[in-house]
Each structure stands twice: as structure tokens, then as C-alpha cells.
Amino acid sequence: xxxxxxxxxxxxxxxxxxxxxxxxxxxxxxxxxxxxxxxxxxxxxxxxxxxxxxxxxxxxxxxxxxxxxxxxxxxxxxxxxx
Numbered sequence: 001x002x003x004x005x006x007x008x009x010x011x012x013x014x015x016x017x018x019x020x021x022x023x024x025x026x027x028x029x030x031x032x033x034x035x036x037x038x039x040x041x042x043x044x045x046x047x048x049x050x051x052x053x054x055x056x057x058x059x060x061x062x063x064x065x066x067x068x069x070x071x072x073x074x075x076x077x078x079x080x081x082x
Contacts, residue, residue, distance in 0.1 A: 003027060 006016035006025060014028035026032040 003016065006018055009015035009017055009024065014026060014031060016025045016027055017023070018025060026035060
């Protein structure tokens with residue numbers, strides 16, 4: 001596709017829109033690389049958030065298991081005292 005086949009994006013230098021796919025095309029290598037870097041950083045942050053949330057949920061589940069075991073032990077100890 002030739003740059004002449006694209007539409008210029010208003011108020012954005014070196015940004016063009018593909019009339020067929022409606023995709024935005026950046027015709028500036030430096031801006032493109034900056035965008036890709038920023039996108040990668042955002043994706044890594046999101047993946048890290050998901051991992052942290054999963055870790056927190058696993059810890060909550062393990063604490064619930066420990067609480068259940070301790071409750072059972074206390075019940076057994078109370079029954080043996082009687």
C-alpha cells in the first residue's frame with residue numbers, strides 16, 4: 001500500500017488511516033518504536049497485576065485452609081478435655 005492511498009489523521013503528524021481496515025499507521029519510525037515500547041510496558045504491567053492478584057488469591061485460600069485446620073484442632077482439643 002502506498003502512503004498516497006491513506007488518509008492523514010487530523011492534528012497528528014505522520015499518522016495515517018487505512019481506508020480499508022481503518023487501522024492507524026504511524027509513518028515515523030521513532031514514534032512507532034516509542035508506541036511499541038509503551039505498549040509492551042503496559043502489557044507487562046497488566047500481566048504483573050494479574051500475577052499479583054493470583055498470588056493474593058492463592059494466599060487467601062491457603063489462609064482459609066490453615067484456619068479450617070486450626071478450628072478442627074481446637075474442636076478436638078476441647079472434646080478431649082471434656
